[in-house]
Amino acid sequence: MEILSPFAKTVRTILSIILIIYTTLILFVVAMTLLDSFKTKTDLVTNFTGFPKVFSLDSYKAVLFDDDFLSYFRNSLILTLVGTGGCIFLSSLTAYGIARYDFKGKAFLTSYLFLGMMIPVQVSILPVFLILKNLHLLNNLLGLILVYISSISMSCLVFQKFFHTVPRALEESARLDGAGDFKIFFRIVMPVSKPVLLSMALITGVIQWNDFYMPMVLLGSRATKTLTLAIYQYVGQFAKYMSESMAAVVITLIPVIILYFLFSNQMVAGLTSGAIKE
Template sequence: MIPGACCLPMNRFWQPMIRNIVQSFRIILLKQRNMGLLNHLAGLILVYISGISMSCLIFQKFFRTIPVALEESARLDGCSDLRVFFKIILPICKPVMFTMALITSIGQWNDFYMPMVILGNKNVTTLTLAIYRCIGQFMRYMSESMAAVMITLVPIIVVYFLFSSQIVEGLTGGAVKG
């Protein structure tokens, strides 16, 4: 038996996928260089805005779990489309909106790779990138660098403790039907 022969079908799947991921990073960098957005926070913000598609997918899945009867009964009571959305659908979606905002912001807060690629200039940086750049220069011991990393985690921990009930409600919102 040839070693790794069982992985051949997976290689046919993963190789084009990895090649496309690498190509997408090249396209991002070329477009940003052409628009003059490299070494600017605006370029990083544009990359983060492109990640909204995952949130749209989660919202679409959640909207499908909302019963149509709620919408129909509101329309029978004389509500317009906007009023149905703002008075009925939006209050139901608040936990999911909060959870998606939190997941997205934590991912962007902790992101290291994209700021490293896009923000090559040392004058424009994010907090995680600043810690990385200071490790060899100003921080000589592991305890100093770990203290800096813990400082970056404090805002996330505070937000979690303040809004833990909404987070749990948002994560379990579509899980139970009844």
């Protein structure tokens, strides 16, 4: 049984209270957003924090059918699925090479990945913008997909930590049977890495799904607009599109909430699987 000092108990109590308050505030905001999305514009102005007098779907109809919101949803879905899949594939391969092989510059490469996590994206946006401009990939989903795929720093470091805990005996047995490096990676290492793969895919996917800054800078045309840019359009004219703003936010939150409830346990297990070496 864990025995805590009085100071540790006090710190734990304070942190618990802070987390409870924070969680309560978040749940309140989400609940108010959901309720407000079912209100009419008149009801929303006069009854912002209360229950709807009449539940109305007019806001959702306006967002989904009057605007081109479904195409924005499609763009965000394509960016997230392809960007996340490419990022996880590239980062897992890179991390496996760093974890299993010795080569010149290995320490530098690891430090470079740490540096990639510490430097804000705003610092590197100008060279990224110029590169995509020279490649004629501005206002193109492919350009942003390539940027998302290259964002491997965090996932690569997590994979690298986990791969150190995978027994080498599994790989050596397969190598004796004639399996090559890629066959070992895809047939042996990847199956035992499913918890970490799922965790990093969910984290990366949510980050890319909610990303606003990169699409704002790199995607300017209406045909490539994402959900976050569409929400910004509504919020920018909030007095005119109050109910539509709420409906747009709810639609954007639905995939994230579903993924959280379906895979929250696996995500926690994946993040902690490489923390303790048995």
